[in-house]
Amino acid sequence: MSGRHPGYRRSSARCACFRATFTPSGAAAVLTTAAHLQARTVAATVRFSNSEGKPHTPDTAPVTRFHLHDGSDTDLVALTVPRFVASTPGEFLLPTEALRPDPVIHQPDLARVHAFVGAHPHLAEVVAQQLPIPVSYASAAFWAIHAFIWVDVAGVRRPVRYRWEPEAGRSELTAAEAATRTAHYLTDELHQRLEHAPVAFELRIQLAEPDDATHDPSTVWPDHRKEITAGRLEITAPADEQDPWNTQAFNPTRVTSGIQLSDDPVLAFRAHAYAESHLRRSRNQ
Numbered sequence: 408m409s410g411r412h413p414g415y416r417r418s419s420a421r422c423a424c425f426r427a428t429f430t431p432s433g434a435a436a437v438l439t440t441a442a443h444l445q446a447r448t449v450a451a452t453v454r455f456s457n458s459e460g461k462p463h464t465p466d467t468a469p470v471t472r473f474h475l476h477d478g479s480d481t482d483l484v485a486l487t488v489p490r491f492v493a494s495t496p497g498e499f500l501l502p503t504e505a506l507r508p509d510p511v512i513h514q515p516d517l518a519r520v521h522a523f524v525g526a527h528p529h530l531a532e533v534v535a536q537q538l539p540i541p542v543s544y545a546s547a548a549f550w551a552i553h554a555f556i557w558v559d560v561a562g563v564r565r566p567v568r569y570r571w572e573p574e575a576g577r578s579e580l581t582a583a584e585a586a587t588r589t590a591h592y593l594t595d596e597l598h599q600r601l602e603h604a605p606v607a608f609e610l611r612i613q614l615a616e617p618d619d620a621t622h623d624p625s626t627v628w629p630d631h632r633k634e635i636t637a638g639r640l641e642i643t644a645p646a647d648e649q650d651p652w653n654t655q656a657f658n659p660t661r662v663t664s665g666i667q668l669s670d671d672p673v674l675a676f677r678a679h680a681y682a683e684s685h686l687r688r689s690r691n692q
């Protein structure tokens with residue numbers, strides 16, 4: 408869909424990386440033994456990127472790498488929407504095809520979209536979800552989408568979902584306003600904003616009830632599920648060097664002790680897809 412761009416990621420190709428710190432609130436410490444969610448502040452790196460494999464389209468997604476005190480890392484990869492467009496890896500190609508812009512009208516062909524939804528009614532809501540156009544990276548919420556399993560000191564397992572909530576509050580552009588912005592307006596705006604003050608997000612955790620499904624990233628749990636704030640991410644400045652971060656492989660399955668993968672097949676599949684993408688771009692393919 409994005410064409411071939413040797414040396415770049417197959418998805419989320421364009422990026423800007425920033426230095427940050429993450430300070431846990433302590434509220435998560437009774438639910439998981441994960442080191443960055445206990446008491447001490449850890450350093451973090453945040454990579455904001457666009458969501459496709461074209462290196463020059465606008466930016467929308469962040470990945471946060473927490474640098475733990477034992478020298479290891481753990482990643483949290485997120486998007487500006489709460490649901491993924493497929494329930495399984497096999498299903499992923501179907502909406503991608505259905506939503507592909509028609510070469511003449513540059514919009515998805517509505518007849519094809521309707522036919523797709525008719526054949527896959529459980530994906531109707533995700534196909535219809537509007538991508539928000541944030542005023543700023545600092546005013547967007549970001550969801551990690553999949554369920555993860557937290558494990559406490561007694562070995563008790565609890566499914567959770569992650570969301571970054573901007574301290575500045577959420578604000579969006581209309582399509583008409585967005586049409587006046589450059590492709591890189593979010594990155595440019597964040598650089599300008601950081602010259603005056605840090606940008607902060609709260610890490611909000613939604614806790615599952617016993618019957619909440621953990622295997623389907625195209626669904627969400629009810630809004631009224633209990634939430635806790637696990638900590639505060641403060642982005643302070645651009646990373647000293649961009650290129651080394653760009654050649655890194657971030658991966659949502661890089662979890663740390665106290666966090667496990669759920670039974671979501673899309674999450675399991677991403678481990679392989681990201682490794683393969685990294686291998687190929689390392690070879691400049």
Ligand code: HEM
Nearest residue numbers: 416417418419468470484485486491499657680681684685
């Ligand atoms: C079957 C499902 C998926 C496939 C096959 C897939 C594939 C990929 C690939 C190949 C990359 C480039 C990796 C690299 O070269 O390092 C990537 C990056 C990315 N994907 Fe996915 N993805 C999937 C699902 C998702 C979901 C559910 C999310 C939502 C959180 C997501 C968010 C991202 C983000 C934010 C990046 C950029 C990561 C970075 O900055 O390094 N993807 N994806």
